[in-house]
Amino acid sequence: MIFSIFDRLTTTCSIGSLLAALLFAGTACASEPPPVRLDSTADHAKYKELQQNFASGPELTQVCLSCHTEAAKQVHRTKHWTWDFLNPENRQRLGKKNVINNFCISVPSNYAFCTSCHVGYGWKDASFDFSAEENVDCLVCHDTTGTYRKLPGMAGHPPYKDVEIPPGSGKIAKAVDLSRVAQKVGKTSRDTCGACHFFGGGGDGVKHGDMDSSLASPDKDVDVHMDATGLDFTCGTCHKTASHDVPGSRYTPVGKDKDGAHMRGKEDKSNPATCQSCHGLNPHKEGGMATKLNHHTDKIACQTCHIPAIARGGVATKMSWDWSTAGRLTPDGKPMIKKDDKGRVIYDSKKGDFALGENVIPEYAWFNGKVSYTLLSDKIENTDGVTHINKLGGSATDGESLIWPMKVFRGAQPFDAVNKTLVTPHTAGNDDTAYWKNFGWEKAIETGMKVAGADFSGKVGFIKTDMSWPITHMVAPKEKALGCNECHTKGGRLDKIEGIHIPGRDANSLVNLIGWLIAGATLAAVSLHGLIRILRRPR
Amino acid sequence: MERIYIFTRFERFWHWAQVLLVIGMMITGFEIHGTYHLLGFAKAHQIHGVAAWALIVLWIFAIFWHFVTGEWRQYIPTMKNVDVMLKYYVLGIFRGERHPFKVTRRQKHNPLQAQAYLMVKVLINPLLWISGLIYLYYNELAALGHHFDLATIALAHTIGAFMMLAFFIAHVYLITTGDTVGAQLKAMITGWEQSEEKNAG
Numbered sequence: 051m052i053f054s055i056f057d058r059l060t061t062t063c064s065i066g067s068l069l070a071a072l073l074f075a076g077t078a079c080a081s082e083p084p085p086v087r088l089d090s091t092a093d094h095a096k097y098k099e100l101q102q103n104f105a106s107g108p109e110l111t112q113v114c115l116s117c118h119t120e121a122a123k124q125v126h127r128t129k130h131w132t133w134d135f136l137n138p139e140n141r142q143r144l145g146k147k148n149v150i151n152n153f154c155i156s157v158p159s160n161y162a163f164c165t166s167c168h169v170g171y172g173w174k175d176a177s178f179d180f181s182a183e184e185n186v187d188c189l190v191c192h193d194t195t196g197t198y199r200k201l202p203g204m205a206g207h208p209p210y211k212d213v214e215i216p217p218g219s220g221k222i223a224k225a226v227d228l229s230r231v232a233q234k235v236g237k238t239s240r241d242t243c244g245a246c247h248f249f250g251g252g253g254d255g256v257k258h259g260d261m262d263s264s265l266a267s268p269d270k271d272v273d274v275h276m277d278a279t280g281l282d283f284t285c286g287t288c289h290k291t292a293s294h295d296v297p298g299s300r301y302t303p304v305g306k307d308k309d310g311a312h313m314r315g316k317e318d319k320s321n322p323a324t325c326q327s328c329h330g331l332n333p334h335k336e337g338g339m340a341t342k343l344n345h346h347t348d349k350i351a352c353q354t355c356h357i358p359a360i361a362r363g364g365v366a367t368k369m370s371w372d373w374s375t376a377g378r379l380t381p382d383g384k385p386m387i388k389k390d391d392k393g394r395v396i397y398d399s400k401k402g403d404f405a406l407g408e409n410v411i412p413e414y415a416w417f418n419g420k421v422s423y424t425l426l427s428d429k430i431e432n433t434d435g436v437t438h439i440n441k442l443g444g445s446a447t448d449g450e451s452l453i454w455p456m457k458v459f460r461g462a463q464p465f466d467a468v469n470k471t472l473v474t475p476h477t478a479g480n481d482d483t484a485y486w487k488n489f490g491w492e493k494a495i496e497t498g499m500k501v502a503g504a505d506f507s508g509k510v511g512f513i514k515t516d517m518s519w520p521i522t523h524m525v526a527p528k529e530k531a532l533g534c535n536e537c538h539t540k541g542g543r544l545d546k547i548e549g550i551h552i553p554g555r556d557a558n559s560l561v562n563l564i565g566w567l568i569a570g571a572t573l574a575a576v577s578l579h580g581l582i583r584i585l586r587r588p589r
Numbered sequence: 590m591e592r593i594y595i596f597t598r599f600e601r602f603w604h605w606a607q608v609l610l611v612i613g614m615m616i617t618g619f620e621i622h623g624t625y626h627l628l629g630f631a632k633a634h635q636i637h638g639v640a641a642w643a644l645i646v647l648w649i650f651a652i653f654w655h656f657v658t659g660e661w662r663q664y665i666p667t668m669k670n671v672d673v674m675l676k677y678y679v680l681g682i683f684r685g686e687r688h689p690f691k692v693t694r695r696q697k698h699n700p701l702q703a704q705a706y707l708m709v710k711v712l713i714n715p716l717l718w719i720s721g722l723i724y725l726y727y728n729e730l731a732a733l734g735h736h737f738d739l740a741t742i743a744l745a746h747t748i749g750a751f752m753m754l755a756f757f758i759a760h761v762y763l764i765t766t767g768d769t770v771g772a773q774l775k776a777m778i779t780g781w782e783q784s785e786e787k788n789a790g
Contacts, residue, residue: 345728534631551740554623554630558744565751572755576762586683
């Protein structure tokens, strides 16, 4: 604490005055400049333009853009803005507005709710103007006060006046003081990224399993890099961002980083968010066992050993979601909620049954970074089996894969039983077709499919789905990394991994049989020989 | 009564160090192989590696010793008297006949014994050593452009291990077939072979 005061206040103080400062904490040398924030050259509180009341977000953004002239144009080029992404490898059109998942399913027709996590203002329907610069929301990423929040149903706007949310709940969300937030803008933080990414899937920790609110201020055990009293990484420390384009996307992740550590001065276009981009390709100290560990890096992703379990911060993650049981109402026709003994929702009439888990051991799979989605336009081949929302590429032999930990999220969700496609139900909204208000699938899906521009037969069924989430956050301290015994055994963590010989797990059963037969026969022969000798011993 | 000093101090040290190391390597090796859980893979692997290096060092000394002393000649295979030995093991021993082989400084091992030890030295040990070293330095060799299939290497190593196990069982039993049950064991402990006068076989 005292040293951080010195950092800010003094560079030329003599030892004597340092002592004086120690004795009179907070007193700086008379000759010293006044305290300034050393992490920025600009104090936004001093800008006259920001010392006024703003009626809306876009109004403020225009002021931001009067200095940061290119910022909105940069944001416009990113997935955070477009929610649209063309996978260059397989030409699939992805992005939040296009993909379907097995959580809240899909964005179209639910814009005003989903877009509370859009870095913009006013995306309430498909007519949103993506070219309007003032629609960019600077504050959602650059707030440092923790008071800025966007609420579902408001199409990406924060509350400009106190509102009751949800209506009739008696819970009041206070109006955001745009002027105050604007005067205190700064770099992104775990809190700003986390405001959306910790809460994906409709609640804290629901979606990822390796990202939840425990990462806002984690201890070392939860995340060795983000450790709030240690290394204190922000998301941006790894997701090293330039021109507002945050690298490290899930649509085109890096399965096997062969490029190693980045170096200043060396042109490096590889993903800066991989472990290897800092730790290199031989991350363990050389010598003895560490060398053996380094030898594992050609087959095993860092995450596999160094993230022993997910949801380790005390927040449960959703492991399954069965939409087919949604819509059960109380005898008087009201939706209901059931909780488990820990107070976690396990049934909601609006959504169906859930299973949750903490300290979940991931599943493992070869992964080469190639992901293909089942999209609205794709026919579902086997409606009795499990449809993969996303299919991860990878094998032992393609040279591009490592064994990765995965959260595999399983569920059942509605589909078009005649056309055999996934569907985009209209869930959220205060209207006649929204599922969460009316509990009728046909109408909800009809509305949703119309907005998505897809055919709907009118016949609803349910299919089983799963979705794989490669795990990369919540890296444990090295003492907590997996040991050999977790995998080098039968029935261990990598029991189902194919195409690789794992000592301790794999053995040739024929050689085992012959080997034990020979050893056994030898033992039997000498035993018999000895027995006869004993029996025939002269008495 | 005749006393011959047949096992020198180095031979006895070599032998008993081998006993410890080979038993240790079999116990840890079969655990690494996945046969049972005793120490856990990590500990077993660590001990196996240390024991392997100790055995390699021991072997370098032993090979040097064999050549310097000329003792390698003890293992020159011969078929002479093999039939006599076989007959003794199959019949004579049960009839209380005398052991047909007389230990001398020049010939410490009976012809069957010499052949068995030779097999250990030229077949089982090299198989274990070569496959074991490739196993140990699999990644380094791959980095040098020598790609081996790990499962095949493990297979060769396992075959060697089973052969060693079978040898071990037979060896432990057959040393009880000396003049008395404990005579050969005693010789390997004290160095001295003690035998009653008998007709040379």
